Amino acid sequence: MGISERREREKTERRKTILGCARELILSHGVQRVSMDDIAKKAELSKATVYLYFSSKEILFNEICEEAARGFLDHLKPFLGTGTTGVEALKCFWQGYVEMFGSSDEMIIIFQVRHFMNPELPMVSLEEQRKSYNVDAILESIKTIIDQCKAEGIFDPDLDSYMATRLLLSMFSVTIENAARIPAEARKSPLIIEEMKKSFQIIIRGFAKEGIDRAQLSIYN
Numbered sequence: 001m002g003i004s005e006r007r008e009r010e011k012t013e014r015r016k017t018i019l020g021c022a023r024e025l026i027l028s029h030g031v032q033r034v035s036m037d038d039i040a041k042k043a044e045l046s047k048a049t050v051y052l053y054f055s056s057k058e059i060l061f062n063e064i065c066e067e068a069a070r071g072f073l074d075h076l077k078p079f080l081g082t083g084t085t086g087v088e089a090l091k092c093f094w095q096g097y098v099e100m101f102g103s104s105d106e107m108i109i110i111f112q113v114r115h116f117m118n119p120e121l122p123m124v125s126l127e128e129q130r131k132s133y134n135v136d137a138i139l140e141s142i143k144t145i146i147d148q149c150k151a152e153g154i155f156d157p158d159l160d161s162y163m164a165t166r167l168l169l170s171m172f173s174v175t176i177e178n179a180a181r182i183p184a185e186a187r188k189s190p191l192i193i194e195e196m197k198k199s200f201q202i203i204i205r206g207f208a209k210e211g212i213d214r215a216q217l218s219i220y221n
Helices: 003-029 036-043 047-053 057-080 086-100 106-117 133-151 161-179 190-206
Strands: none
Touching (some): 003 106, 036 047, 036 057, 057 133, 086 133, 086 190, 106 161, 161 190
């Protein structure tokens, strides 16, 4: 291996180390309490070196968020590909979400970072669209399902799909924020999952077109 190749490999490894240390600190202390100084100390690097790789904390955190969102999408793909109708796709999305909830840190990372960068908005703001590819893909997946339910006459045709997506994400955000405060092994408590189900059920039934049998939107079967 030549000198240039070795240097490139060292840069790649150092970058991974910085991201890994930042991720651990976020999960341990919460994104608001993590500084570039903290990350540099944990990575055993100077603060100047960290800034060579990431010019700001926001850029570093956004990259961590993108990695986490990519993992979330990879997990959801098998579930999203099994639904033939909008309602089935919605149930599949829910199933994938519950499967991942409590057994992975990805969702905690995503929601904590997005809230840090946009405290008034869930996940991502309109101004940030197209800056966060994988986060946008999660948003688009949910919106596509909502649009499909509208096209099939299940959801109110006047429903604002983007606002409906944000409403669902707000529910997920609150649940994950609460879950982040308890030990990982307790996150899949039947009581927590049941509360999530009820909240999700109430919201999607509120999207239903007038006259639709809301039993069609049950996520319990």
